[in-house]
Amino acid sequence: MTKYLPEGKVFNSPENRFYIQSADHMAEAMAKGIILEGHAVMCTTEHDLVVELPFGKGIIPRTEGAVGISEGTTRDIALLSRVNKTVCFKVNDIITDEKGVTAILSRRAAQEECLEKYISKLQCGDVIPAKVTHLEPFGAFVDIGCGLPSLIPIDAISVSRISHPNDRFFNGQDIYAAVKNISGERICLTHKELLGTWQQNASIFSAGETVGGVIRSVEPYGIFIELAPNLAGLAEPKEGVSAGQAASVYIKALIPEKMKVKLIIVDVFENLCFPSKINYFISSGRLNKWEYSTKESSKTMVSIF
Structure with missing residues (x-):
């Protein structure tokens, strides 16, 4: 099942390099x-994708460009958006004429196999690799295998609230996610359960340390500052502070029974950093139940799969 990876993950593999280097090797892959x-280097006026190959060129006809194109359930933008990106395919034919060698390819066939042999077998709680393809205010679209899309809603990205998915992700980023629910062939994902519980995140920090954070919200009673994607603390109100700014903060106290972190703002400045590298506490296996809250806390935060 691991061979059905997001597009781009096998492009530089020895096996892929071997099969695309010549027409004979590609014929073997077809068999x-x-x-x-x-x-993919171009999308023609007929919306056929042109694929660059060492020995010639490949053509993915429009109707072979993606599952749903022929039926009208997938829009042609799904083809146009693949230009200058890696695409997966199966080989349908190899034609040699006076113009050279042209391989007739099908991305749709690769996606249909991925649906049948991988995605249809996924279960709720499965932790899978994914690649971020584009970001919308309501969530992150990701490739879960052979270019097939899924969504991580914004409230499932992390425990710490963000204003937009680009606060956490960037296009092309390799991530992990867990299957939250399945409706037919539609898979909805979640991400926050892989980023650690309150206790796991709090154990990284100690009272008395001064650390970096990101201001996520400014309220009349205080300022919420994210220390990690699944851990935020509260500092006293301060003028001239706004969400999205970076801060250096002094950790006054970590309180497991209340799942609270008390902070003191040392300095605030504009956040010019790229989204931070994500540190996963879980990156494989299957989740049945995940509990964020501490044993001492009266508040319960649980995800059931």
């Missing part, structure tokens, strides 16, 4: 039904 990857 074996192997899914390969190449670089």
